[in-house]
Amino acid sequence: MTHAIPLLSSHGCAMPQIGFGTSQLGDCGDLVATALKAGYRHIDTAWKYGSEKGVGTGIRVSGVPRGEIFLVTKVSHEYLRADAFAKSVDESLSNLQVDYVDLLHVHWPSPEKVPLAETMTALARAKRDGLARHIGVANFNIALLEEAQHHCPEPLVTLQGEYHPYLDQRKVLDYCQRKGLIFTAYCPLARGRLFNDPVLNDIAKTRGKTVAQIVLRWLVQQGGIAPIPRSSNPARIAENLQVFDFELSAAEMQRIHALARPDGRIANPEGRAPAWD
Numbered sequence: 001m002t003h004a005i006p007l008l009s010s011h012g013c014a015m016p017q018i019g020f021g022t023s024q025l026g027d028c029g030d031l032v033a034t035a036l037k038a039g040y041r042h043i044d045t046a047w048k049y050g051s052e053k054g055v056g057t058g059i060r061v062s063g064v065p066r067g068e069i070f071l072v073t074k075v076s077h078e079y080l081r082a083d084a085f086a087k088s089v090d091e092s093l094s095n096l097q098v099d100y101v102d103l104l105h106v107h108w109p110s111p112e113k114v115p116l117a118e119t120m121t122a123l124a125r126a127k128r129d130g131l132a133r134h135i136g137v138a139n140f141n142i143a144l145l146e147e148a149q150h151h152c153p154e155p156l157v158t159l160q161g162e163y164h165p166y167l168d169q170r171k172v173l174d175y176c177q178r179k180g181l182i183f184t185a186y187c188p189l190a191r192g193r194l195f196n197d198p199v200l201n202d203i204a205k206t207r208g209k210t211v212a213q214i215v216l217r218w219l220v221q222q223g224g225i226a227p228i229p230r231s232s233n234p235a236r237i238a239e240n241l242q243v244f245d246f247e248l249s250a251a252e253m254q255r256i257h258a259l260a261r262p263d264g265r266i267a268n269p270e271g272r273a274p275a276w277d
């Protein structure tokens with residue numbers, strides 16, 4: 001039986017708690033249609049991934065009404081000047097063949113090259129022009145997030161950042177919780193690095209679930225976190241959604257928290273990544 005996907009809310013935004021990630025999936029129309037037919041209602045893409053056209057195709061062939069889908073894209077760090085930003089948003093909408101996205105992100109901060117005030121004004125303008133229903137940022141540290149909120153005339157609803165059992169994100173998560181921001185967890189399966197983990201396999205065996213389901217359950221059970229796993233395999237796409245029919249015990253949650261390690265971060269591009277919290 002498929003359980004309903006809970007919604008997370010922030011400033012009037014209602015985000016389905018699990019999304020389908022599309023980086024590295026390229027021409028992903030069939031996979032996106034598969035995900036939508038399996039029950040996903042939140043699709044994560046970015047101009048940078050080259051998957052926007054595939055996402056648009058997938059939405060159309062799925063037959064799922066546009067209004068039922070929470071569609072997310074991002075403006076890349078090369079396009080943070082006001083003019084370039086607006087052009088990038090237009091290009092994304094054209095790639096996706098839609099009039100608006102539900103959530104628009106700044107993909108990576110670049111405050112040394114473009115003043116944050118300019119970028120955040122451009123982001124808010126996209127919302128005011130009706131091109132994005134909600135706005136957020138990805139890969140910002142707390143200091144940049146504070147500055148971004150200060151400069152942004154519209155509320156930010158989410159911070160998208162890396163999170164999985166090998167990465168301690170307590171500081172950032174506490175901050176988001178205090179400010180009422182949803183935390184969208186990317187690389188929730190650590191890009192496959194955790195599938196041989198003995199603790200995760202032990203819990204999975206006890207529970208009769210897969211390691212992916214244990215990890216995704218651990219993420220959603222913390223509250224306020226929306227993981228966006230990617231898979232190119234239809235069975236795994238469906239499997240990753242089946243995490244709302246069981247609960248981990250406090251001891252199991254704690255065992256998974258204890259797996260965090262100093263070298264756990266995966267997405268850390270030199271020259272682009274901020275000083276992480």
Ligand SMILES: NC(=O)c1ccc[n+]([C@@H]2O[C@H](COP(=O)([O-])OP(=O)(O)OC[C@H]3O[C@@H](n4cnc5c(N)ncnc54)[C@H](OP(=O)(O)O)[C@@H]3O)[C@@H](O)[C@H]2O)c1
Binds near residue numbers: 240
């Ligand atoms: N904002 C940013 O800067 C940023 C950065 C990175 C990612 N993201 C977003 O977050 C999404 C997810 O992150 P990610 O794609 O880097 O990695 P991920 O979702 O952590 O891991 C994807 C990998 O896990 C495998 N996998 C998925 N489900 C599985 C299952 N049930 N059992 C076994 N293996 C499974 C996939 O292989 P198969 O395909 O073979 O199933 C793939 O190799 C991205 O697609 C993107 O939308 C955003």
